[in-house]
Amino acid sequence: MVVVETEGSYANQITLDSLDVHVGQSYSVLVTADQVTADYFIVASPKMSNVTEISGLVGIGLLHYDNSTTPSTGPLPSGPHPFDLEFSINQAKSIRWNMTAGAARPNPQGTFNVTNVTLSQTFILSASTAEINGAPRYTVNNVSYLTPDTPLKLADQFANGSGVYVLDEFSTNFTNPESMGVFVATGKHRGWIELVFKNDLDVMDTWHLDGFGFYVVSFGKGKWSPKSRSTYNLSDLVVRSSVQVYPGRWSAVYAYLDNPGMWNLRSQLLKNWYLGQELYLRVYDVDPNPAKERPLHEISFYVESANL
Structure with missing residues (x-):
């Protein structure tokens, strides 16, 4: 079981068996270590590509219990089908902000609720x-x-x-x-x-x-x-x-x-x-306040001629 948080520290926690991580995105995951003491495979594989089937290219890690003496065995976890768009889209839609957590809100309305923006x-x-x-x-x-x-x-x-x-x-x-x-x-x-x-x-x-x-x-x-x-x-x-x-x-x-x-x-x-x-x-903002946008500074080039 993996509990996921998104880039924001106050996102809802959801439980997943696998997680799609797209370009430029990051997640923190919490793994509940409640299985039989052993080593377990962690696998990262490409999405929207058949490269895994052609070359077997995957990233493999191990989850090792402190007192484990049992190596990981058997086939690698296959995960969802790499071309299953609906699975990926539904997962993306399920990742929501936790509106019950108290935290600073970054937009001008003071919340992640944007129903009233124009x-x-x-x-x-x-x-x-x-x-x-x-x-x-x-x-x-x-x-x-x-x-x-x-x-x-x-x-x-x-x-x-x-x-x-x-x-x-x-x-x-x-x-x-x-x-x-x-x-x-x-x-x-x-x-x-x-x-x-x-x-x-x-x-x-x-x-x-x-x-x-x-x-x-x-x-x-x-x-x-x-x-x-x-x-x-x-x-x-x-x-x-x-x-x-x-x-x-x-x-x-x-x-x-x-x-x-x-x-x-x-x-x-x-x-x-x-x-x-x-x-x-x-x-563009007509206000030249440097606190809003750092001004461009003129650069002077000084060239000294060498004595030959």
């Missing part, structure tokens, strides 16, 4: 692949990110982005013509944003937004629409630094944009990220 923006972001200029790429709404020579924050500070990027040039709700570009979108400061991540790929995906946590409100299948909000959990949702998006499905999260800056929103799968599945969220 959404300022909704982004619907579809991840897919494309061949652009004869090369395979990953895209967000058909746009594969093109890294500019000038860092975005410098361009924003000293030239308002001119010559480097065009703010909101690409749609964050609909597909764009296939292209490569510097994808920068406006995030409304101190507004609640709803991000719907759609996965048109046949493998698991994971998204992360620098500078913020995700309030994971739903996992769904089929086409997302505003009616899909009726499936959201808004009362005891768990805050995560990344969210998994199942193949052919969508995941919806809320984020409170109280942190000014130029923030990267990306796939956490390195191949996807490297090949263009990312964009930037520009959260």
Whole structure:
């Protein structure tokens, strides 16, 4: 028996036989040592992959009782089927925040209940692949990110982005013509944003937004629409630094944009990220208070000529 707590210290405790840990996520587990004194296998295996069947690649650990003299024997625990999406989704939905525990609450409403927040923006972001200029790429709404020579924050500070990027040039709700570009979108400061991540790929995906946590409100299948909000959990949702998006499905999260800056929103799968599945969220605050955002400092370069 394994009792699980999520990244938050005050999440509900639930009992599981196995646990899906997705990219960028972490858990603490409590194991009840109530079995016959012996050694027991602990197995970690890939999800959404047949690599285990092909190569037998698994991570194996041992749970050893202090006075055990009996080695672990028999076949390794098989766990759930690696392609059983419903099992994984139902498990993810079952992990809820413990609302009876007293603790500091990180959002402005002072609770993890977000039923009363007002959404300022909704982004619907579809991840897919494309061949652009004869090369395979990953895209967000058909746009594969093109890294500019000038860092975005410098361009924003000293030239308002001119010559480097065009703010909101690409749609964050609909597909764009296939292209490569510097994808920068406006995030409304101190507004609640709803991000719907759609996965048109046949493998698991994971998204992360620098500078913020995700309030994971739903996992769904089929086409997302505003009616899909009726499936959201808004009362005891768990805050995560990344969210998994199942193949052919969508995941919806809320984020409170109280942190000014130029923030990267990306796939956490390195191949996807490297090949263009990312964009930037520009959260701008007119107040230059350095307590909110550290100012950029001019750097002077001094070059001394050597006497030859």
